[in-house]
Amino acid sequence: MNGESAYARAYARALYGSAQARHEVDGVTQDILALERQWVGSPELRHFCKRGLPGSPAGRARSVEKLWGGTFTRTMVFFLSVLAQRDHLGMVPLITGQYQKMDDRAQGRSDVRISFACEPGEEEIGQIRKLVADAYGPVMKVAVRVDPALIAGTRFFVNDRRVDASLAGRLARLRAGLTKPQQPGKAAS
Amino acid sequence: MNIQLKPDEISALLRRQMQQADRPVDVAEVGTVLSVGDGIARVDGLSTVMYNELVETESGVAGLALNLEEDSVGIAILDDVTLVREGDLFRRTGRVISVPVGKALTGRVVDALGRPLDGKGPVLSDELLPVEGFAPSIIERKNVCEPLQTGILAIDALTPIGRGQRELIIGDRKTGKTTLAVDTILNQAGTGVQCFYVAVGQKLSTVSALHKLLSERGAMAYTTIVLANASEPAPLQYLAPYTGCAMAEYWRDRGGHALVIYDDLTKHAQAYRQMSLLLRRPPGREAFPGDIFYLHSRLLERAAKLSDEKGGGSLTALPIVETQANDISAYIPTNVISITDGQIFLEAGLFHEGQRPAINPGVSVSRVGGDAQVKAMKQAAGPLRVLLAQYRELEAFMRFSSDLDAGTLEQLAVGRSLMYVLRQAPNQPVAVHKQVAVLFAGTEKALVKVPDSRLREAVKDLYDAVDTYENGKAYAARFASSPVMDDELKGLLTRVIEDSVRKYRKG
Numbered sequence: 001m002n003g004e005s006a007y008a009r010a011y012a013r014a015l016y017g018s019a020q021a022r023h024e025v026d027g028v029t030q031d032i033l034a035l036e037r038q039w040v041g042s043p044e045l046r047h048f049c050k051r052g053l054p055g056s057p058a059g060r061a062r063s064v065e066k067l068w069g070g071t072f073t074r075t076m077v078f079f080l081s082v083l084a085q086r087d088h089l090g091m092v093p094l095i096t097g098q099y100q101k102m103d104d105r106a107q108g109r110s111d112v113r114i115s116f117a118c119e120p121g122e123e124e125i126g127q128i129r130k131l132v133a134d135a136y137g138p139v140m141k142v143a144v145r146v147d148p149a150l151i152a153g154t155r156f157f158v159n160d161r162r163v164d165a166s167l168a169g170r171l172a173r174l175r176a177g178l179t180k181p182q183q184p185g186k187a188a189s
Numbered sequence: 190m191n192i193q194l195k196p197d198e199i200s201a202l203l204r205r206q207m208q209q210a211d212r213p214v215d216v217a218e219v220g221t222v223l224s225v226g227d228g229i230a231r232v233d234g235l236s237t238v239m240y241n242e243l244v245e246t247e248s249g250v251a252g253l254a255l256n257l258e259e260d261s262v263g264i265a266i267l268d269d270v271t272l273v274r275e276g277d278l279f280r281r282t283g284r285v286i287s288v289p290v291g292k293a294l295t296g297r298v299v300d301a302l303g304r305p306l307d308g309k310g311p312v313l314s315d316e317l318l319p320v321e322g323f324a325p326s327i328i329e330r331k332n333v334c335e336p337l338q339t340g341i342l343a344i345d346a347l348t349p350i351g352r353g354q355r356e357l358i359i360g361d362r363k364t365g366k367t368t369l370a371v372d373t374i375l376n377q378a379g380t381g382v383q384c385f386y387v388a389v390g391q392k393l394s395t396v397s398a399l400h401k402l403l404s405e406r407g408a409m410a411y412t413t414i415v416l417a418n419a420s421e422p423a424p425l426q427y428l429a430p431y432t433g434c435a436m437a438e439y440w441r442d443r444g445g446h447a448l449v450i451y452d453d454l455t456k457h458a459q460a461y462r463q464m465s466l467l468l469r470r471p472p473g474r475e476a477f478p479g480d481i482f483y484l485h486s487r488l489l490e491r492a493a494k495l496s497d498e499k500g501g502g503s504l505t506a507l508p509i510v511e512t513q514a515n516d517i518s519a520y521i522p523t524n525v526i527s528i529t530d531g532q533i534f535l536e537a538g539l540f541h542e543g544q545r546p547a548i549n550p551g552v553s554v555s556r557v558g559g560d561a562q563v564k565a566m567k568q569a570a571g572p573l574r575v576l577l578a579q580y581r582e583l584e585a586f587m588r589f590s591s592d593l594d595a596g597t598l599e600q601l602a603v604g605r606s607l608m609y610v611l612r613q614a615p616n617q618p619v620a621v622h623k624q625v626a627v628l629f630a631g632t633e634k635a636l637v638k639v640p641d642s643r644l645r646e647a648v649k650d651l652y653d654a655v656d657t658y659e660n661g662k663a664y665a666a667r668f669a670s671s672p673v674m675d676d677e678l679k680g681l682l683t684r685v686i687e688d689s690v691r692k693y694r695k696g
Contacts, residue, residue: 098260157219159236160220160235161218162216162280163215163216164214165215170215172247173212174207176249177206
């Protein structure tokens, strides 16, 4: 893993541990989701965080206090101050991603990402939800998107498991099967 | 070239393959590549992947799951690393790496995954074995009891090797380590021993020359070369010895006999060090990872002589280790010395003096091979080590003293003749009965009166005499029926030696 991802993982682990110790997991999780929304929706915030704040570490911490002091929990504000002091605010999207993974794992929440070849109906999504609920439990976070490259059918991920029922996947498997060097009986490796 | 196409066969084959490949729904455990570089990919996901499990990308690039961390997996890429990009998916296969084994590999040159490199088409083998096999347990083993003749007099006399033994060949670069190994392969013709030469981090030109030599001498008829040359990715160099071992185990487990040469384990350790550092494992002494000992011990423990209940097969291992400036106390040499059942130490000084093979009899030892040594050889070689030690001691003393008594002069002459006896040209292994004849002549002081300038000729003549002289033929026949140095054999041998050596003596 590159350096930034390793740092982000360490930061996310520290934040989650701190939130657990202060019994603020729900509040900090809400802050993380809000911060993620702000990051996606505000080019100014992205610019503000990525350019590196001017001034001393203490001055940078004060800027963070001004920006988020009234909206986020104390744990979250303190955490962002630490990031600002170390000039690591640019890692916010990586840290929020890692934090959510930790939270999902802790809550036993399945991360479900569904792709359809064309706009799905509620019934189709419901069918997949039911399948996942039967296999992994009812707590899940579902993201749906349309991917015309699938040609037809659907492909969905439940945590690390991928279920590919798309035409594109079927063609790719066929192609791989026909072009792979064949050992008599079995493959060499 | 006239190629006859058979449309029915082709369409049937295609239909069969399409049926196998065409699954409407594919379920797989996958992980996403976060970063890739220097042959190592970091993957997010694959949370249930096993250690050492084979994984592959959609495009078929194989990888080996090595580092299972809390939220990522370190994968050593076994194919072209440029085909793997950030965001690609690796999927579990549920299998550990396996390679084809069996008769189909004989005479072939393959890579660390068993894929052919010699342009002779696919390896047509139905059987696969995992590269990481388990060493036989103690009850499945038996003491080393059958000799593995190398055809090199110095080894067969001083550091005999038995089938199932692990004997290290160690020395500086260009001291003849590979030559010893190759001579041992050449000497296995007609013995039923399947040979595997594993080249790790070697130059392609060296391996090509070796392949040519083995082909010309007919040794490829019982030999397989496993090649992970210096330009291959480190994971393939790391895998190659285990691959060669798995291929040899096939024969061992079926009651056959196999010989594996690992050339060399220094480069193997360096490849593993590279992988470990890239996987961010903590470095230890000389930056090698903490499990460097286990890397070699688990490989060499697979060499064994199996019990009669298990078929009595054997796997003999000859690992090679390269030293720097004759320093056998470095990290990897001491590790491998402590794992193996003895070592053959080749010394650069002896090599440059013309004493070839440049085996240092003082440091070389075989801990278990003596039990497997041919009886007559054991008897003939009995006084050899002491005589050589005395000679080495006196030789140093001789440089400072000009007046020597007759006894000392005789000891020096005996030692000198023995050193000549132990000299041998490369790629010319000698049959054991001839070795015994020449060794007997040396230890019984029959060559003492031969001038230095004629010693080589006298030794060569003695080798020939065993085949051509009447007494020689009688000796060879008696040796074949009972290779024990009793009075009858000694009498026959003395007559052959007298017939042959007499003409070379001065006075």
